Amino acid sequence: MAKGICQASMFSWFVAICVFSSVVIMYTQFSVIATKFKMLDNKSWTITSVSSEKRSSFSKASFKVVSIRNTSNKTNAVGRGKLGAGKPVEKKNIPNMSMYKIRQDNLHRSLKAKASKLLSWQPNITRTREVRNNLNQINGSFVFTQINTPVGGKYYNSFHQDPVTIDDDKHRLLLEASPFAHTSIPLFNTCAVVGNGGILRRSNCGKEIDASDFVFRANLQPIKHFTRDAGRKTNLTSLNPSKVKNRYDLLSSKANITKIVSAFKEYTGYILWIPNSQAIATELGFIVARVLKENTTLQLLLADDDYFSRVGDYWKSSKMLSTGMILTSIALSLCDEVRLYGFWPFSVDLTGKLSPMHYTNDITWSSYTNAHDFPHEFQQLTELHSEGVLRLQVSACVV
Ligand SMILES: *[C@@H]1O[C@H](CO)[C@@H](O)[C@H](O)[C@H]1NC(C)=O
Numbered sequence: 488m489a490k491g492i493c494q495a496s497m498f499s500w501f502v503a504i505c506v507f508s509s510v511v512i513m514y515t516q517f518s519v520i521a522t523k524f525k526m527l528d529n530k531s532w533t534i535t536s537v538s539s540e541k542r543s544s545f546s547k548a549s550f551k552v553v554s555i556r557n558t559s560n561k562t563n564a565v566g567r568g569k570l571g572a573g574k575p576v577e578k579k580n581i582p583n584m585s586m587y588k589i590r591q592d593n594l595h596r597s598l599k600a601k602a603s604k605l606l607s608w609q610p611n612i613t614r615t616r617e618v619r620n621n622l623n624q625i626n627g628s629f630v631f632t633q634i635n636t637p638v639g640g641k642y643y644n645s646f647h648q649d650p651v652t653i654d655d656d657k658h659r660l661l662l663e664a665s666p667f668a669h670t671s672i673p674l675f676n677t678c679a680v681v682g683n684g685g686i687l688r689r690s691n692c693g694k695e696i697d698a699s700d701f702v703f704r705a706n707l708q709p710i711k712h713f714t715r716d717a718g719r720k721t722n723l724t725s726l727n728p729s730k731v732k733n734r735y736d737l738l739s740s741k742a743n744i745t746k747i748v749s750a751f752k753e754y755t756g757y758i759l760w761i762p763n764s765q766a767i768a769t770e771l772g773f774i775v776a777r778v779l780k781e782n783t784t785l786q787l788l789l790a791d792d793d794y795f796s797r798v799g800d801y802w803k804s805s806k807m808l809s810t811g812m813i814l815t816s817i818a819l820s821l822c823d824e825v826r827l828y829g830f831w832p833f834s835v836d837l838t839g840k841l842s843p844m845h846y847t848n849d850i851t852w853s854s855y856t857n858a859h860d861f862p863h864e865f866q867q868l869t870e871l872h873s874e875g876v877l878r879l880q881v882s883a884c885v886v
């Protein structure tokens with residue numbers, strides 16, 4: 488098994504250095520490399536440069552090798568292959584966070600320098616339409632429906648793995664058609680996308696959020712105790728496998744099903760299932776769909792990850808899009824006016840005050856990962872704000 492050490496920063500332009508004590512280890516771990524470099528007799532290779540592959544996160548280790556180094560003769564070789572096509576890299580292969588932190592800090596600094604720009608906003612209807620048209624030209628639909636998915640079709644996770652075959656029973660769990668078919672006129676006037684950022688705490692934004700026609704939320708946060716800051720209206724809420732694993736034990740017990748059903752009671756509208764886990768069976772989406780259908784009036788939308796991969800191309804994201812960016816993209820394509828709340832991937836706000844990771848305080852900053860390229864995404868959101876396409880609310884709301 489893997490005895491190598493592997494350190495990588497988390498960016499599209501990163502350099503990963505993985506040293507393995509023998510090529511055979513590399514072969515078992517990174518089987519595809521061997522198609523290009525078959526000289527397995529040699530004892531030591533160093534991968535000197537890889538580029539991150541779409542749809543991957545570091546912990547799942549699916550990279551393209553750009554060059555490797557023969558440590559015996561110290562020459563670089565160039566090749567392509569997929570790392571981690573077989574087994575995921577072990578946990579101890581912790582990515583080098585400091586490079587990430589540097590980018591994060593730089594972004595924070597530059598945003599602080601132009602704080603006044605972030606605190607004011609001018610809409611630009613022309614540019615808003617341009618962005619909406621671009622997004623609406625992306626082929627396909629973000630949701631799996633009976634119409635676009637025949638019986639016998641496959642549902643994949645966000646890594647395009649672990650397909651589930653849609654049988655008759657599963658087909659019945661799909662909505663007949665997408666409720667969000669693109670129309671030339673946006674479906675909603677005003678939309679709020681509520682991120683979970685700690686910046687929402689004591690923001691008093693609840694009323695403003697609830698005044699929106701359609702409210703997007705992420706990952707089934709509790710509503711009741713946070714309405715003053717985060718509002719109570721819910722229309723489309725994302726949910727992902729790790730949430731169901733961590734909080735509801737994969738729905739393995741009756742008690743945990745009851746628990747999630749009670750969490751769903753605070754919600755109305757749609758639940759968007761985002762299958763962004765490699766470790767958890769894709770099947771879970773259908774288990775959740777069944778629980779929803781039998782116990783609630785909510786409707787489950789199964790996100791089509793192929794579609795979001797194309798959306799990721801549009802945003803030039805080298806990594807899998809975060810849920811926040813997915814919801815923002817949907818909102819931009821469906822709504823006339825989009826406001827973002829609770830989006831601020833930094834532990835210090837614009838006034839220098841410490842800000843918790845989530846406004847619900849359910850997790851701490853130590854669990855912040857770089858599975859997504861948050862600095863890149865947030866940079867884009869601030870640009871969209873400056874262009875007048877969406878309004879980022881990064882301070883308290885005036886009531
Ligand atoms: C690495 O270089 C050594 C020394 O030149 C050579 O014998 C060996 O075949 C090379 N290994 C590979 C895998 O190409």
Ligand SMILES: *[C@@H]1O[C@H](CO)[C@@H](O)[C@H](O)[C@H]1NC(C)=O
Pocket residue numbers: 557560561562563564
């Ligand atoms: C060094 O290793 C590379 C990569 O395997 C090989 O192409 C090259 O011929 C080797 N050079 C020498 C001098 O052995």
Ligand SMILES: *[C@@H]1O[C@H](CO)[C@@H](O)[C@H](O)[C@H]1NC(C)=O
Pocket residue numbers: 494583584585586
């Ligand atoms: C991590 O990245 C930083 C910034 O590039 C670098 O200075 C540091 O040496 C790296 N740490 C390790 C353990 O590779």
Ligand SMILES: *[C@@H]1O[C@H](CO)[C@@H](O)[C@H](O)[C@H]1NC(C)=O
Pocket residue numbers: 611612613614617
């Ligand atoms: C609004 O956006 C359009 C299209 O991108 C641009 O040409 C125009 O200069 C913008 N208007 C203002 C006031 O920034």
Ligand SMILES: *[C@@H]1O[C@H](CO)[C@@H](O)[C@H](O)[C@H]1NC(C)=O
Pocket residue numbers: 626627
């Ligand atoms: C759009 O998607 C359909 C079905 O998924 C496919 O057949 C078609 O080739 C795609 N068109 C483009 C331009 O990608």
Ligand SMILES: *[C@@H]1O[C@H](CO)[C@@H](O)[C@H](O)[C@H]1NC(C)=O
Pocket residue numbers: 675700701702719720721722755756
């Ligand atoms: C959004 O949800 C609220 C209840 O939370 C509901 O009253 C409202 O009609 C929904 N809006 C739309 C456009 O579906």
Ligand SMILES: *[C@@H]1O[C@H](CO)[C@@H](O)[C@H](O)[C@H]1NC(C)=O
Pocket residue numbers: 732733734735736737740741742743746
């Ligand atoms: C639900 O799952 C959690 C693990 O996520 C477990 O600790 C707990 O005992 C379960 N709760 C119930 C009520 O079964």
Ligand SMILES: *[C@@H]1O[C@H](CO)[C@@H](O)[C@H](O)[C@H]1NC(C)=O
Pocket residue numbers: 744745748777778779781782
């Ligand atoms: C919810 O639905 C499941 C079937 O998917 C059923 O077994 C369970 O009893 C229901 N739970 C509640 C609390 O109604």
